[in-house]
Amino acid sequence: MQIRMHDIDKAFGPVRVLEGVEFRLGAGEIHALMGENGAGKSTLMKILCGVYQADAGGIEVDGQPVHIRNTRDAEALGIAIIHQELNLIPQLSVMENMFLGREPRRFGVIDTATMKNNCRDYLKLLGAEQIDPEIEAGMLSIGQQQMVEIAKALSLNAQVLIMDEPTAALTDREIELLFGIMSDLKNRGVGIVYVSHRMEEIFQICDKISVLRDGQFVGERNIPDTNFDEIVRMMVGREIGERFPGRTQAPGAVRFQVEQLADEGQISGISFEVRAGEVLGVAGLMGAGRSEILKTLFGINRKTNGSVSLEGIPLTISKPQQAIAAGIGFVTEDRKSQGLVLSMSVRENITLTNLHGYARAGMVNGGAESRAVGQQIERLKIRTRDAELDVKSLSGGNQQKVVFAKWLEIKPKVLLLDEPTRGVDVGGKAEIYHIINELAAQGVAIVMVSSELPEVLAMSDRILVMHQGRQAGIFDAKTATQESIMAAAAGGQS
Amino acid sequence: MSPQQKALLQKLGPFIALLIVSGGLAVMSPDFLTVGNLLNVMRQVSINALIAFGMTLVILLGGIDLSVGSILALSSVFTATLISSMGVDPVAATCIGVAAGAAMGAANGLIIAKGKVAPFIATLATMTILRGLSLQFTEGRPVTGINSDFFSMLGGGYVAGLVPVPVVGMLLMFAVFWFVLKKTVFGRHVYAVGGNEEASRLSGLSVDAVKIWVYTISGAMSAMAGVILTSRLNSAQPTAGAGYELDAIAAVVLGGTSLTGGRGWIFGTLVGALLIGVLSNGLNLLGVSSFYQLVVKGVVILLAVLVDRGGKK
Incomplete structure (x- = not known):
């Protein structure tokens, strides 16, 4: 099945989101759709699957114009979408989710036996027969839930599958499995639209790429004929400079020492030191205990063994307050649930860690607070019209800068970063790297957990590799390679 | 209209509704728009408003306090007993009564923050417990014989011979709450x-302390409302305050504070309480039966929430 969307316009109120956009998808093709946050990717895909209606333009299926007025029309045409936030109902079983709203019936009663058999068949097509059709969907891992969503799309006989950032929450093994399934679907003639920010994945799995910028179609390329730099240029419309800006200063004296750190069973025997102005990367597979190191250091998880000292002074940390008092900041993995108070303004979020610093006898000095916030916004180049705007109106990259600003407020000596560029677009990533480098230049000791190996290699001075809750080694970033890191992370000898 | 103007208009929605309802009543009933009647309405509103101010903090936290009516009753019978049969100085007894309300609120806060019990359940339990205690304490009979000029003044007195003391108290507490939330x-x-x-916890805030303080304040506000009620009736009823939690929640929600927490303001709550008060006063003046008044009150709450929803889409 071939899809052609042409001259698509869409506006929400006065805001034009799409203008004259083109998009083509062939049968058996994996087609990446890229663009910075807010470029209109999601809106375009929602038009294709009937969630929104285009204001102008048309959609053709195999050369015939079609009208997609709602999701039911799209399903009838064989177009299915797998949303970034999975849409399974956690309390219902896998099979109930799969056949929700179209349960097979006998004598007006749900035919559980047929439902179970059909469910099993579709899961088997994906090589996911280990998933029990009767288990509650909420009990499955994110990766397994995604398999169920894909199986559901297959059960709808989908010829076109739209996947919105499917790998964002998957483990490396699950990603591999997903890619295998995608190639398999492709061979069966299913067209896949793949929306993602992860450039490496796109070059690995996709055949073509279309780029949107500010609601306009920039161009389409065949993957073999293009490269990383060209795509980035198309996306941001300007040179963003080096992908990973370099640091020039050498690290100073040892600032942060961790010895034999252990928590309640997820990590043990972790020892490292970080110098002032040094970035220690932490790499490893998902579930290897990378984030747990940071959580234990920050007093979220309970420390059961080991010692931590800052500038030679031993620290006792059993809750985040004590970590903050010692000068440790923590940029968490999940910005929305752990980093920001979304109902508050940019200003209120930035001063959350240090409001007492602008208060006397419990009363906030609004002038001093606003001035400090203004400086932070300028320093980190946070793009917001006004510090009083809700923080949730900002793009992902700018929200992340607000989180950094929040921690700069405590003048940190040590900064723990957990996936600092997750969900941030390419332009935003480069800016966050600049901020990390600037902090290092000022002598902050930084520990950075990241799943993106190129990022870890380029941004770190040394890299601690985790394997199954223990450290597999600490590597010098200058001599380490993706292969050597992966080998250590997978438990091989290094 | 810009989004900011729209947001402002929406925020002022309850206030505009209050003006419209008041205007309508002024036209329909000549007795409504007199200084005497308006001050009377405000005096009637003051009890609900004081409870609703505390409830605003609780709801901003994403919690709920069902025990306000029971706290009101127990602190009232306690205060009245101190004055009438134990001869405690009325000023001191009033302060002790409010402190007792605060202590009951603190107990709520401790159960919720340290015991990690859902606020609805925790305060449902304390609501029942405290009601039982006040009935047992008084053996189900009202406490009378207060006989104190100071105490009667708190509910029935006037400042400058015109403005009822409870109204002054309400406006004073409004100012305090506005300042606390804003500044x-x-x-x-x-x-x-x-x-x-x-x-918040990961940013180093003392989340538990904030919770405990908020429920403590809610308890103190309920006790203050109890003082006014007891003073006006010149007796303390162990059954007083039943159902007051719902009026307080209604005032908070009418004022635009989100039940999921994090968003809202105290001005809205004052307006919400006034709107409820003005409605029942006006309907009284128009001779509408008290049964129908309940229907009207419910419809207004529903309308307010629907308008609020409509604006958010």
């Missing part, structure tokens, strides 16, 4: 914890 670290922390408890 203090504590107020900001209430919004933050209500908006995202996890992020």
